[in-house]
Amino acid sequence: MKFTDSKHCASRRHCTACRSSRTFRLSLAEVFELPEGSADFACPHGQGEAAAEATSAPLVPPPVRCGCRTTTSPPGKPANSLGWGTDWLISSACYTSARPFGVLHNVSVVNPWARGPEGREIDRYQPAGDRQKAWRELMAQARLPICSPRQIRTWLPKPRMRCINLDRATERRERFTKDWIDDLGFPVRFFSAFDRREVEAGKLHFSYDEATAKRRTGRPLSAGEIACVTSHALVMREEIEFCGPEGVFIFEDDCVPLPGANEILRRVQMAATALSGIEVIAGHEPNSRYTFSEQAGGAVRIVKPPWGSQMTWYSPQGLRIANDILSRMEIPTDWLWRDLAAEGKFAMLTPPVASHDGETTYIGNEHRGVERRFIG
Secondary structure (H helix, E strand, C coil): CEHHHCHHHHCCCCHHHHHHCHHHHHHHCCCCECHHHCCCCCCCCCCCHHHHHHHHCCCCCCCCCCCCCCCCCCCCCCCCCCCCCCCCEEEEEECCCCCCCCEEEEEEECCHHHHCCCCCCCCCCCCHHHHHHHHHHHHHHHCCCCCCHHHEEEECCCCEEEEEECCCCHHHHHHHHHHHHHHCCCCCEEEECCCHHHHHCCCCCCCCCHHHHHHHHCCCCCHHHHHHHHHHHHHHHHHHCCCCCCCEEEEECCEEECCCHHHHHHHHHHHHHHCCCCCEEECECCCCCCEEEEEECCEEEEEECCCCCCEEEECHHHHHHHHHHHCCCCCCHHHHHHHHHHCCCEEEECCCCEEECCCEECCCCCCCCCCCEECC
16 A cells, blocks of 8 residues: 555655654555655655644544454553553454464553654564564554554553462462452462362362372372372463463462562563573472572572572463473472472562462461471
Protein backbone atom coordinates (compact mmCIF):
# COMPACT_ATOMS: atom_id res chain seq x y z
CA MET A 1 0.00 0.00 0.00
CA LYS A 2 1.21 3.49 -0.82
CA PHE A 3 1.59 5.81 2.14
CA THR A 4 -0.57 8.47 0.48
CA ASP A 5 -3.41 5.91 0.21
CA SER A 6 -3.22 4.88 3.86
CA LYS A 7 -5.21 6.03 6.88
CA HIS A 8 -1.90 7.18 8.37
CA CYS A 9 -1.65 9.82 5.66
CA ALA A 10 -5.37 10.56 5.59
CA SER A 11 -5.37 11.31 9.33
CA ARG A 12 -3.01 14.26 8.64
CA ARG A 13 -1.35 13.58 11.98
CA HIS A 14 2.09 13.24 10.36
CA CYS A 15 1.98 16.24 8.02
CA THR A 16 4.44 18.39 9.95
CA ALA A 17 7.06 15.66 10.25
CA CYS A 18 6.44 14.48 6.69
CA ARG A 19 7.01 17.94 5.22
CA SER A 20 10.00 18.87 7.36
CA SER A 21 11.98 15.64 7.70
CA ARG A 22 13.46 13.58 4.88
CA THR A 23 14.49 11.01 7.50
CA PHE A 24 10.83 10.58 8.40
CA ARG A 25 9.90 10.02 4.76
CA LEU A 26 12.66 7.47 4.28
CA SER A 27 11.45 5.61 7.37
CA LEU A 28 8.04 5.25 5.71
CA ALA A 29 9.63 2.91 3.16
CA GLU A 30 10.06 0.31 5.91
CA VAL A 31 6.29 -0.20 5.95
CA PHE A 32 4.72 1.49 2.91
CA GLU A 33 5.41 2.05 -0.74
CA LEU A 34 6.47 5.62 -1.49
CA PRO A 35 4.62 7.49 -4.25
CA GLU A 36 6.70 7.45 -7.45
CA GLY A 37 9.25 5.38 -5.50
CA SER A 38 10.87 8.50 -4.10
CA ALA A 39 11.01 10.32 -0.76
CA ASP A 40 10.47 13.58 -2.64
CA PHE A 41 6.76 12.96 -3.32
CA ALA A 42 4.32 15.86 -3.19
CA CYS A 43 2.06 16.14 -0.15
CA PRO A 44 -1.53 15.35 -1.24
CA HIS A 45 -2.98 17.71 1.38
CA GLY A 46 -1.47 21.00 0.23
CA GLN A 47 0.54 23.23 2.56
CA GLY A 48 -1.57 25.49 4.76
CA GLU A 49 -4.76 24.25 6.35
CA ALA A 50 -3.61 20.64 6.69
CA ALA A 51 -0.84 21.42 9.13
CA ALA A 52 -3.24 23.06 11.56
CA GLU A 53 -5.66 20.14 11.27
CA ALA A 54 -2.82 17.70 11.88
CA THR A 55 -2.03 19.16 15.29
CA SER A 56 -5.62 19.36 16.47
CA ALA A 57 -7.12 16.11 15.14
CA PRO A 58 -7.78 13.60 17.97
CA LEU A 59 -5.95 10.32 17.82
CA VAL A 60 -8.50 7.50 17.79
CA PRO A 61 -7.30 3.89 17.96
CA PRO A 62 -8.50 1.92 14.93
CA PRO A 63 -10.20 -1.45 15.26
CA VAL A 64 -7.68 -4.26 15.58
CA ARG A 65 -8.21 -7.03 13.09
CA CYS A 66 -5.04 -9.08 13.43
CA GLY A 67 -5.10 -12.75 14.30
CA CYS A 68 -3.39 -12.29 17.68
CA ARG A 69 -5.23 -12.07 20.96
CA THR A 70 -5.30 -8.31 21.32
CA THR A 71 -6.66 -5.60 23.59
CA THR A 72 -6.58 -1.82 23.34
CA SER A 73 -6.74 0.83 26.02
CA PRO A 74 -8.53 4.18 25.51
CA PRO A 75 -6.56 7.05 23.93
CA GLY A 76 -5.30 9.74 26.24
CA LYS A 77 -4.99 7.38 29.21
CA PRO A 78 -1.84 5.58 30.36
CA ALA A 79 -1.82 2.20 28.68
CA ASN A 80 0.08 0.45 31.43
CA SER A 81 2.14 1.58 34.41
CA LEU A 82 5.08 -0.47 33.11
CA GLY A 83 4.92 0.86 29.57
CA TRP A 84 6.06 3.98 27.78
CA GLY A 85 3.05 4.79 25.61
CA THR A 86 0.03 6.89 26.48
CA ASP A 87 -2.02 6.36 23.33
CA TRP A 88 -2.97 2.70 23.55
CA LEU A 89 -1.56 -0.68 24.37
CA ILE A 90 -1.56 -3.83 22.31
CA SER A 91 -0.95 -7.14 24.09
CA SER A 92 -0.53 -10.13 21.81
CA ALA A 93 0.73 -13.68 22.13
CA CYS A 94 3.20 -14.58 19.38
CA TYR A 95 3.74 -18.22 18.48
CA THR A 96 6.74 -19.61 16.62
CA SER A 97 8.29 -23.02 16.17
CA ALA A 98 10.92 -22.02 18.74
CA ARG A 99 8.26 -20.95 21.26
CA PRO A 100 5.29 -23.28 20.59
CA PHE A 101 3.49 -22.20 23.77
CA GLY A 102 3.77 -18.53 22.87
CA VAL A 103 5.47 -15.44 24.25
CA LEU A 104 3.39 -12.56 25.53
CA HIS A 105 4.51 -9.27 24.04
CA ASN A 106 3.29 -6.02 25.54
CA VAL A 107 3.68 -3.40 22.83
CA SER A 108 3.05 0.29 23.38
CA VAL A 109 2.79 2.93 20.66
CA VAL A 110 4.85 6.06 21.26
CA ASN A 111 5.98 9.08 19.31
CA PRO A 112 9.78 8.98 19.29
CA TRP A 113 10.08 12.30 17.49
CA ALA A 114 8.24 14.06 20.31
CA ARG A 115 9.47 12.03 23.28
CA GLY A 116 12.75 10.51 22.17
CA PRO A 117 13.70 6.82 22.32
CA GLU A 118 12.90 5.39 25.74
CA GLY A 119 13.75 2.03 27.29
CA ARG A 120 15.29 -0.81 25.38
CA GLU A 121 14.10 -3.96 23.75
CA ILE A 122 14.36 -6.81 26.25
CA ASP A 123 12.51 -9.64 24.52
CA ARG A 124 15.52 -11.91 24.00
CA TYR A 125 13.57 -15.05 23.17
CA GLN A 126 12.03 -13.92 19.89
CA PRO A 127 14.53 -13.76 16.98
CA ALA A 128 15.00 -10.22 15.71
CA GLY A 129 13.82 -11.08 12.20
CA ASP A 130 10.66 -12.71 13.51
CA ARG A 131 9.94 -9.73 15.75
CA GLN A 132 10.32 -7.25 12.91
CA LYS A 133 8.13 -9.34 10.63
CA ALA A 134 5.45 -9.67 13.32
CA TRP A 135 5.53 -5.94 13.98
CA ARG A 136 5.13 -5.09 10.31
CA GLU A 137 2.23 -7.51 9.95
CA LEU A 138 0.67 -6.06 13.09
CA MET A 139 1.00 -2.53 11.76
CA ALA A 140 -0.46 -3.47 8.38
CA GLN A 141 -3.32 -5.66 9.61
CA ALA A 142 -4.32 -3.45 12.53
CA ARG A 143 -3.75 -0.25 10.50
CA LEU A 144 -1.95 1.43 13.35
CA PRO A 145 -0.92 5.05 12.72
CA ILE A 146 2.79 4.34 13.14
CA CYS A 147 5.35 4.61 10.43
CA SER A 148 8.45 2.87 11.73
CA PRO A 149 9.42 -0.03 14.02
CA ARG A 150 11.30 2.62 16.00
CA GLN A 151 7.92 3.68 17.36
CA ILE A 152 7.46 0.34 19.10
CA ARG A 153 8.98 -0.66 22.42
CA THR A 154 8.57 -3.93 24.27
CA TRP A 155 8.98 -4.88 27.91
CA LEU A 156 8.64 -7.96 30.05
CA PRO A 157 5.25 -8.58 31.63
CA LYS A 158 5.25 -9.38 35.33
CA PRO A 159 5.97 -13.00 36.26
CA ARG A 160 2.99 -15.24 36.95
CA MET A 161 2.49 -16.26 40.58
CA ARG A 162 1.07 -19.54 41.90
CA CYS A 163 0.54 -20.84 45.43
CA ILE A 164 0.22 -24.56 46.23
CA ASN A 165 -2.56 -25.08 48.76
CA LEU A 166 -4.43 -28.16 49.97
CA ASP A 167 -8.15 -27.56 49.49
CA ARG A 168 -9.00 -28.41 53.09
CA ALA A 169 -6.24 -26.17 54.51
CA THR A 170 -8.54 -23.14 54.58
CA GLU A 171 -6.74 -21.43 57.46
CA ARG A 172 -3.50 -21.33 55.51
CA ARG A 173 -5.25 -20.12 52.37
CA GLU A 174 -6.95 -17.29 54.26
CA ARG A 175 -3.71 -16.15 55.85
CA PHE A 176 -1.80 -16.32 52.55
CA THR A 177 -4.58 -14.36 50.82
CA LYS A 178 -4.42 -11.62 53.44
CA ASP A 179 -0.62 -11.39 53.50
CA TRP A 180 0.26 -11.62 49.81
CA ILE A 181 -2.88 -10.81 47.82
CA ASP A 182 -4.86 -8.33 49.95
CA ASP A 183 -2.00 -6.52 51.72
CA LEU A 184 0.74 -6.64 49.05
CA GLY A 185 -1.47 -6.79 45.98
CA PHE A 186 0.25 -9.68 44.21
CA PRO A 187 -1.97 -11.52 41.68
CA VAL A 188 -1.30 -15.00 43.09
CA ARG A 189 -3.49 -17.85 41.86
CA PHE A 190 -3.95 -20.94 44.02
CA PHE A 191 -3.16 -24.45 42.79
CA SER A 192 -4.88 -27.40 44.47
CA ALA A 193 -2.23 -29.56 46.11
CA PHE A 194 -2.12 -33.31 45.62
CA ASP A 195 -3.40 -34.87 48.84
CA ARG A 196 -1.27 -37.29 50.87
CA ARG A 197 -4.51 -39.16 51.56
CA GLU A 198 -4.52 -40.13 47.89
CA VAL A 199 -0.98 -41.47 48.24
CA GLU A 200 -1.89 -43.44 51.35
CA ALA A 201 -4.83 -44.91 49.42
CA GLY A 202 -2.43 -46.07 46.71
CA LYS A 203 -3.41 -43.43 44.13
CA LEU A 204 -0.34 -41.86 42.51
CA HIS A 205 -0.15 -39.35 39.66
CA PHE A 206 3.46 -40.18 38.76
CA SER A 207 4.99 -43.62 39.07
CA TYR A 208 7.14 -44.04 42.20
CA ASP A 209 9.88 -46.60 42.65
CA GLU A 210 11.09 -46.95 46.22
CA ALA A 211 14.39 -48.56 45.23
CA THR A 212 15.24 -45.62 42.97
CA ALA A 213 14.40 -43.14 45.72
CA LYS A 214 16.62 -45.02 48.16
CA ARG A 215 19.53 -44.86 45.71
CA ARG A 216 19.15 -41.07 45.50
CA THR A 217 18.35 -40.19 49.12
CA GLY A 218 19.29 -43.25 51.16
CA ARG A 219 15.69 -43.73 52.26
CA PRO A 220 12.16 -44.01 50.82
CA LEU A 221 9.98 -40.94 50.40
CA SER A 222 7.16 -40.49 52.89
CA ALA A 223 3.56 -40.24 51.68
CA GLY A 224 3.63 -36.52 52.46
CA GLU A 225 6.83 -36.01 50.47
CA ILE A 226 5.38 -37.86 47.49
CA ALA A 227 2.30 -35.62 47.65
CA CYS A 228 4.48 -32.50 47.93
CA VAL A 229 6.70 -33.45 44.98
CA THR A 230 3.63 -34.32 42.92
CA SER A 231 2.05 -30.94 43.68
CA HIS A 232 5.16 -29.01 42.64
CA ALA A 233 5.66 -31.09 39.48
CA LEU A 234 2.01 -30.61 38.45
CA VAL A 235 1.96 -26.84 38.90
CA MET A 236 5.29 -26.63 37.06
CA ARG A 237 3.92 -28.66 34.17
CA GLU A 238 0.93 -26.32 33.95
CA GLU A 239 3.08 -23.20 34.08
CA ILE A 240 5.46 -24.41 31.38
CA GLU A 241 2.67 -23.73 28.89
CA PHE A 242 2.37 -20.09 29.96
CA CYS A 243 5.86 -19.13 31.16
CA GLY A 244 7.59 -16.48 29.05
CA PRO A 245 11.01 -14.92 29.61
CA GLU A 246 9.69 -13.20 32.74
CA GLY A 247 9.51 -16.53 34.62
CA VAL A 248 7.11 -17.65 37.34
CA PHE A 249 6.94 -17.57 41.14
CA ILE A 250 5.77 -20.69 43.00
CA PHE A 251 4.81 -20.24 46.66
CA GLU A 252 3.89 -22.76 49.34
CA ASP A 253 0.92 -21.67 51.44
CA ASP A 254 2.91 -21.44 54.69
CA CYS A 255 5.09 -18.67 53.22
CA VAL A 256 4.99 -15.43 55.21
CA PRO A 257 6.23 -12.07 53.84
CA LEU A 258 9.11 -10.24 55.49
CA PRO A 259 9.83 -6.50 55.26
CA GLY A 260 10.79 -5.80 51.66
CA ALA A 261 8.51 -8.48 50.19
CA ASN A 262 6.87 -5.82 48.04
CA GLU A 263 10.19 -5.59 46.17
CA ILE A 264 10.40 -9.23 45.09
CA LEU A 265 9.98 -8.49 41.39
CA ARG A 266 12.80 -5.96 41.35
CA ARG A 267 15.00 -8.10 43.60
CA VAL A 268 14.67 -11.21 41.44
CA GLN A 269 15.22 -9.33 38.20
CA MET A 270 18.33 -7.67 39.65
CA ALA A 271 19.70 -11.00 40.93
CA ALA A 272 19.04 -12.85 37.67
CA THR A 273 20.85 -10.11 35.76
CA ALA A 274 23.85 -9.97 38.13
CA LEU A 275 24.45 -13.74 38.43
CA SER A 276 24.87 -15.22 34.96
CA GLY A 277 23.47 -18.68 34.37
CA ILE A 278 21.06 -18.58 37.31
CA GLU A 279 17.75 -20.27 36.47
CA VAL A 280 16.13 -20.63 39.91
CA ILE A 281 16.09 -18.12 42.81
CA ALA A 282 14.72 -18.81 46.31
CA GLY A 283 13.42 -15.81 48.20
CA HIS A 284 12.71 -17.31 51.63
CA GLU A 285 14.82 -17.62 54.76
CA PRO A 286 17.07 -20.71 54.73
CA ASN A 287 16.03 -23.45 57.12
CA SER A 288 19.59 -24.75 57.55
CA ARG A 289 23.18 -23.81 56.85
CA TYR A 290 24.39 -23.27 53.31
CA THR A 291 27.54 -22.27 51.42
CA PHE A 292 27.89 -20.02 48.39
CA SER A 293 30.53 -19.16 45.82
CA GLU A 294 29.53 -15.72 44.56
CA GLN A 295 27.51 -12.73 45.73
CA ALA A 296 26.03 -10.06 43.46
CA GLY A 297 22.77 -8.24 42.82
CA GLY A 298 21.41 -8.89 46.31
CA ALA A 299 21.74 -12.67 45.97
CA VAL A 300 24.26 -15.50 46.38
CA ARG A 301 25.06 -18.38 44.05
CA ILE A 302 24.57 -21.51 46.15
CA VAL A 303 27.07 -24.37 46.39
CA LYS A 304 25.58 -26.36 49.27
CA PRO A 305 21.87 -25.51 49.56
CA PRO A 306 19.66 -25.35 52.65
CA TRP A 307 16.29 -27.07 52.96
CA GLY A 308 12.93 -25.52 52.22
CA SER A 309 10.95 -24.48 49.14
CA GLN A 310 8.53 -21.83 50.41
CA MET A 311 9.01 -19.19 47.70
CA THR A 312 10.90 -19.74 44.47
CA TRP A 313 11.26 -17.96 41.13
CA TYR A 314 11.91 -20.07 38.03
CA SER A 315 13.09 -18.94 34.63
CA PRO A 316 11.55 -20.82 31.67
CA GLN A 317 14.61 -23.07 31.46
CA GLY A 318 14.71 -23.54 35.23
CA LEU A 319 11.04 -24.51 35.23
CA ARG A 320 11.61 -27.20 32.61
CA ILE A 321 14.67 -28.58 34.42
CA ALA A 322 12.86 -28.66 37.77
CA ASN A 323 9.76 -30.31 36.32
CA ASP A 324 11.85 -32.98 34.61
CA ILE A 325 13.70 -33.82 37.84
CA LEU A 326 10.70 -33.80 40.19
CA SER A 327 8.38 -35.75 37.90
CA ARG A 328 10.75 -38.75 38.24
CA MET A 329 9.62 -39.01 41.89
CA GLU A 330 13.09 -39.81 43.22
CA ILE A 331 13.74 -36.98 45.70
CA PRO A 332 11.87 -34.63 48.08
CA THR A 333 11.06 -31.25 46.57
CA ASP A 334 13.85 -29.30 48.25
CA TRP A 335 16.48 -31.88 47.24
CA LEU A 336 16.03 -30.30 43.82
CA TRP A 337 18.31 -27.48 44.96
CA ARG A 338 21.23 -29.94 45.14
CA ASP A 339 20.93 -30.79 41.46
CA LEU A 340 20.58 -27.15 40.43
CA ALA A 341 23.38 -25.94 42.72
CA ALA A 342 25.73 -28.56 41.27
CA GLU A 343 25.31 -26.84 37.88
CA GLY A 344 25.59 -23.31 39.31
CA LYS A 345 21.95 -22.54 38.46
CA PHE A 346 20.53 -21.92 41.97
CA ALA A 347 20.66 -18.69 43.98
CA MET A 348 19.06 -17.20 47.10
CA LEU A 349 18.11 -13.61 47.84
CA THR A 350 20.07 -11.94 50.63
CA PRO A 351 18.39 -10.66 52.66
CA PRO A 352 15.34 -12.89 52.08
CA VAL A 353 11.87 -11.50 51.52
CA ALA A 354 9.82 -14.35 53.04
CA SER A 355 9.89 -16.74 55.96
CA HIS A 356 8.30 -20.06 56.89
CA ASP A 357 5.33 -20.44 59.22
CA GLY A 358 6.30 -23.78 60.72
CA GLU A 359 3.35 -24.24 63.07
CA THR A 360 1.45 -26.75 60.94
CA THR A 361 2.14 -29.38 58.28
CA TYR A 362 0.15 -31.63 55.99
CA ILE A 363 3.33 -33.16 54.56
CA GLY A 364 4.22 -34.83 57.85
CA ASN A 365 7.06 -34.64 60.35
CA GLU A 366 9.02 -37.66 59.09
CA HIS A 367 12.70 -36.92 58.33
CA ARG A 368 12.22 -33.25 59.25
CA GLY A 369 13.61 -33.17 62.77
CA VAL A 370 10.74 -31.00 64.00
CA GLU A 371 7.29 -31.55 65.45
CA ARG A 372 4.46 -29.50 63.92
CA ARG A 373 0.71 -29.72 64.29
CA PHE A 374 -0.48 -32.13 61.61
CA ILE A 375 -3.31 -31.21 59.25
CA GLY A 376 -4.70 -34.72 58.79
